[in-house]
Amino acid sequence: MIKIKKGIPLIDQHDKNFLYAKKFGGNFVPETLKKPIEDLTQLFEKLRYNKKFLKQRDYYFDNYIGAPTPFVKLQNLTRHLNGADIWAKVVSEANGGAHKIYNATVHCLIAKKAGKKYIVGDTGAGYAGKMLSMAAKKFGLKCKIFMGAKDIKRQKPNVDAIRRNGAEIVPVYSGSQTLVEAVSECMRYWVSNCDSTHMCVGSTVGPNIFVKICAWSTAQISRELKNQMTNVFGKIPQKVKLINCVGGGSSAMGFWSEFMDYSPIQIEFIGVEAGGPKNSKLHAAPLTNNAKIGILHGAKQYVVQDKEGQISETESISAGLDYPGISPLHCFLKDTKRARYTSATDEEALAAYQLVTKLEDISPSLEPSHAFAEAIKLAPKLNPSNIIVVNSCGDSLKDKFIIKKRLGSYIR
Amino acid sequence: MISKILKTFLECQKEQRPALLTYTVAGDSTKKQSLEIIKSIAEHADIIELGFPHNTPVADGGQIQESSHRALKNGIKLPDVFHIVKDFKQSKHAKPLILMGYFNLILQYGPLAFLKQCKKVGVDGLIVVDLPYPENKSFADQCKLHNVTFVQLLSPTTSKKRIKKIIKDSHDMIYYISMLSTTGGKLKVSPKKILSNYNKIKNINSKKNLVIGFGITTKTIATLKKADGLVVGSQLCKEITRSLQIRQNPVTNLGRMVLNLKRKII
Numbered sequence: 019m020i021k022i023k024k025g026i027p028l029i030d031q032h033d034k035n036f037l038y039a040k041k042f043g044g045n046f047v048p049e050t051l052k053k054p055i056e057d058l059t060q061l062f063e064k065l066r067y068n069k070k071f072l073k074q075r076d077y078y079f080d081n082y083i084g085a086p087t088p089f090v091k092l093q094n095l096t097r098h099l100n101g102a103d104i105w106a107k108v109v110s111e112a113n114g115g116a117h118k119i120y121n122a123t124v125h126c127l128i129a130k131k132a133g134k135k136y137i138v139g140d141t142g143a144g145y146a147g148k149m150l151s152m153a154a155k156k157f158g159l160k161c162k163i164f165m166g167a168k169d170i171k172r173q174k175p176n177v178d179a180i181r182r183n184g185a186e187i188v189p190v191y192s193g194s195q196t197l198v199e200a201v202s203e204c205m206r207y208w209v210s211n212c213d214s215t216h217m218c219v220g221s222t223v224g225p226n227i228f229v230k231i232c233a234w235s236t237a238q239i240s241r242e243l244k245n246q247m248t249n250v251f252g253k254i255p256q257k258v259k260l261i262n263c264v265g266g267g268s269s270a271m272g273f274w275s276e277f278m279d280y281s282p283i284q285i286e287f288i289g290v291e292a293g294g295p296k297n298s299k300l301h302a303a304p305l306t307n308n309a310k311i312g313i314l315h316g317a318k319q320y321v322v323q324d325k326e327g328q329i330s331e332t333e334s335i336s337a338g339l340d341y342p343g344i345s346p347l348h349c350f351l352k353d354t355k356r357a358r359y360t361s362a363t364d365e366e367a368l369a370a371y372q373l374v375t376k377l378e379d380i381s382p383s384l385e386p387s388h389a390f391a392e393a394i395k396l397a398p399k400l401n402p403s404n405i406i407v408v409n410s411c412g413d414s415l416k417d418k419f420i421i422k423k424r425l426g427s428y429i430r
Numbered sequence: 431m432i433s434k435i436l437k438t439f440l441e442c443q444k445e446q447r448p449a450l451l452t453y454t455v456a457g458d459s460t461k462k463q464s465l466e467i468i469k470s471i472a473e474h475a476d477i478i479e480l481g482f483p484h485n486t487p488v489a490d491g492g493q494i495q496e497s498s499h500r501a502l503k504n505g506i507k508l509p510d511v512f513h514i515v516k517d518f519k520q521s522k523h524a525k526p527l528i529l530m531g532y533f534n535l536i537l538q539y540g541p542l543a544f545l546k547q548c549k550k551v552g553v554d555g556l557i558v559v560d561l562p563y564p565e566n567k568s569f570a571d572q573c574k575l576h577n578v579t580f581v582q583l584l585s586p587t588t589s590k591k592r593i594k595k596i597i598k599d600s601h602d603m604i605y606y607i608s609m610l611s612t613t614g615g616k617l618k619v620s621p622k623k624i625l626s627n628y629n630k631i632k633n634i635n636s637k638k639n640l641v642i643g644f645g646i647t648t649k650t651i652a653t654l655k656k657a658d659g660l661v662v663g664s665q666l667c668k669e670i671t672r673s674l675q676i677r678q679n680p681v682t683n684l685g686r687m688v689l690n691l692k693r694k695i696i
Contacts, residue, residue: 035564035565044565045562045565046533046560046561046562046565047488047560047562048488048489048559048560048562048583048585049562049563049583049584049585049587049588049607050489050585050586050587050607050610051587052562052585052587052588052592053585053587053588053589053592054587192495192499193485193486198486202486202487202488205488206488206489206490206491206612209488209489209610209611209612210610210611210612210615211610212587212610213587213610310538311537312534312537312538313532313533313534313537313560314486314534315486315488316488316560323534323538325538326507326508326535326538326539327484327534327535327536327537327538327539328484328485328486328502328535329485329486
């Protein structure tokens with residue numbers, strides 16, 4: 019069995035064809051994109067070891083994004099569930115309100131170095147689009163955001179924000195009109211405009227270089243968390259569960275990467291996928307439901323598909339998790355058993371949102387509510403020496419219309 | 431023994447004209463009709479490209495997406511595609527046939543099983559849009575063992591060093607993508623520029639048959655007739671859409687359109 023190597027960043031544990039465990043990831047792209055991908059790969063490999071660039075990155079992480087984001091104990095939820103000690107890493111406090119700002123900022127910095135004036139990106143929940151448009155504005159890049167027509171309707175607050183930032187939203191009407199189509203259309207646009215335009219893929223998916231840049235960017239979350247845990251507990255505690263929602267998997271990768279070399283007994287990674295509506299066969303949980311390996315958006319991964327290899331329709335209340343594929347890095351973590359994956363239904367996520375919002379000062383969006391749903395399930399079974407940390411990587415404000423429709427009212 | 435694809439190029443060279451290649455989607459708008467369409471086209475075209483549709487195509491523009499969507503909606507599956515090929519290859523105007531699509535369908539079918547089936551029904555070549563060089567090396571070798579021409583793609587972004595490597599590993603036909611675009615884009619590069627890039631590639635190895643595709647229509651085809659072959663796809667898919675909308679028979683309309691294309695290059 020293939021194992022994760024210690025001391026080497028997970029993103030670099032691929033072979034010469036950019037495959038992890040010889041079967042996940044790679045660059046299954048049209049010939050036209052080979053060169054731009056190669057150029058970007060070379061540029062990124064140079065920049066990530068360049069002290070000046072790192073200084074620049076850290077400057078913007080500290081002063082623009084706001085580092086570190088809070089690490090707080092959820093006193094009331096802990097008391098209410100009467101089991102494990104529950105904490106949250108409140109990544110939604112980052113500028114813009116979600117972890118997507120890390121990837122967006124790094125992509126804009128890279129685009130500037132590459133001398134590109136235009137930047138394009140995909141978005142599902144609208145966060146990746148909002149952050150990219152924000153960062154693009156900050157760094158003086160012209161920005162286009164591809165977004166499924168269904169998502170434009172259900173994530174209006176973020177759509178408004180994207181427009182306020184001066185970016186153009188390109189609605190995508192093909193197929194499911196959600197994230198999967200937005201990513202396809204964005205890639206198609208890049209095929210036609212790769213000479214002048216930089217592409218930002220909004221999660222740890224797509225051709226290998228985009229998986230790498232995204233995971234490298236969100237890693238800031240676990241760098242901060244490691245320090246914060248050491249400060250609070252005096253050392254990294256003995257029994258920790260890091261629970262994170264996974265759609266494409268960018269926030270989870272960032273939340274876990276610095277803890278990769280710890281034993282799974284000390285630091286357990288739990289990824290929570292979107293199980294979809296309770297009594298529906300549709301879901302967006304390829305890892306939980308043992309989907310087969312296929313190719314989606316340039317990478318081999320577990321993907322929800324039919325027997326022929328057509329990508330299947332997914333369904334989730336959370337636009338950010340509503341994606342048939344999953345990062346090749348998470349496929350790698352699943353196969354090596356470093357992480358465990360499960361799913362929460364729409365209803366469970368809504369209930370979790372309600373409970374956390376009622377008891378605590380934070381109000382997670384529907385994506386991290388999936389992770390809270392798992393925490394709520396687990397906590398009562400554990401004793402207080404167990405520490406659960408949930409990555410609260412988005413704020414419910416963007417979901418206020420969905421929540422109001424489903425629950426009758428929206429509180430935050 | 432030389433392949434039917436190579437034989438076709440040699441015949442066209444004798445006639446001092448480019449080979450005319452067409453692309454339509456299997457199952458558009460029905461299985462039966464797509465077979466009738468390629469039979470009708472084959473009276474004038476030299477090589478038939480037949481798409482096996484995928485619902486997440488990252489390199490196709492609106493026209494071909496629409497054709498693929500129609501075909502999938504009508505329930506087209508790979509066994510149907512092979513059936514269409516088999517029927518076509520036994521028809522009166524049978525021509526070399528190249529299947530074109532995305533790798534995931536081949537992967538799920540099983541690459542070896544797929545090639546065995548190709549050989550069985552008489553597929554002459556394969557274009558796999560998202561399986562670039564060198565990732566395609568082992569699959570391309572398998573193709574050769576099954577007497578299937580694996581068509582390598584080159585684009586304006588392909589470096590000279592890479593072009594040389596790809597040509598070295600290529601089979602009987604190479605496909606040059608005329609411009610940075612998905613399929614069906616408007617020709618945004620001058621024919622002169624395209625031919626200059628084309629000649630750079632031919633200068634590396636003049637024996638390789640190099641076809642040009644993307645953005646070629648009735649309007650532009652004559653300007654590129656120095657090439658070994660020219661591919662028209664999106665215009666044909668668009669004509670199917672138009673014919674269906676005005677309730678005309680796509681079979682006769684496409685036959686006429688391809689005849690018209692042919693006239694412009696002889």
